[in-house]
Amino acid sequence: RKEVEQDPGPFxxxxxxxxxxxxxxxxxxxxSFFWYRQDCRKEPKLLMSVxxxxxxxxxxxxxxxxxxxxxxxxxxxxxxxxSATYLCVVNRGNQFYFGTGxxxxxxx
Amino acid sequence: GAxxxxxxxxxxxxxxxxVKIECRSLDFQATTMFWYRQFPKQSLMLMATSNEGSKxxxxxxxxxxxxxINHASLTLxxxxxxxxxxxxxxxxxxxxxxxxxxxEQFFGPGTRLTVL
Numbered sequence: 001r002k003e004v005e006q007d008p009g010p011f012x013x014x015x016x017x018x019x020x021x022x023x024x025x026x027x028x029x030x031x032s033f034f035w036y037r038q039d040c041r042k043e044p045k046l047l048m049s050v051x052x053x054x055x056x057x058x059x060x061x062x063x064x065x066x067x068x069x070x071x072x073x074x075x076x077x078x079x080x081x082x083s084a085t086y087l088c089v090v091n092r093g094n095q096f097y098f099g100t101g102x103x104x105x106x107x108x
Numbered sequence: 109g110a111x112x113x114x115x116x117x118x119x120x121x122x123x124x125x126x127v128k129i130e131c132r133s134l135d136f137q138a139t140t141m142f143w144y145r146q147f148p149k150q151s152l153m154l155m156a157t158s159n160e161g162s163k164x165x166x167x168x169x170x171x172x173x174x175x176x177i178n179h180a181s182l183t184l185x186x187x188x189x190x191x192x193x194x195x196x197x198x199x200x201x202x203x204x205x206x207x208x209x210x211x212e213q214f215f216g217p218g219t220r221l222t223v224l
Binding site: 044099 | 140
């Protein structure tokens, strides 16, 4: 079983919509969790870390469910500029495990 | 500013030549660095984990004799694509984790390799 599994999409949503991505991880000893954003032909950049209590940054909300071993990213009021690939990353010790990325296209 | 740099940012070479890509952590030490490859419209694929002072760990299906990794210092890892062929043309990205509270992964800007 893969360490991290993520629905590759693509997700095509209209502007203003709310969209959610999930990412599951297989090892309960995983320690830290992150969402990265990757634009076309660019390197991934950290969007937000994910904490047990959940965290919000503007239109973005990230949550961690340790019992079910998944993390989620919710984007409210989608903008055209949100179109990108969203990558979940899980850390355990000095190892990092990557999801395949979820492609999002926000349509005018 | 950037915390991980990569050089060169792009390279075009003839089939059969070898290409070396450098990945440097800026202002922090990284005993581990990661190398990825990404083909157009595909997801990032981990190739190998570079370990300072020891051999790299390669993912299944990645030829270690073709993709030579050397983690020469705590701030530098190099990936050499030996005898490159057109099918090796891709976007190569490195990353290094930095401890800041927990570990955060910082990615280099990537190297676009085109093999003619």
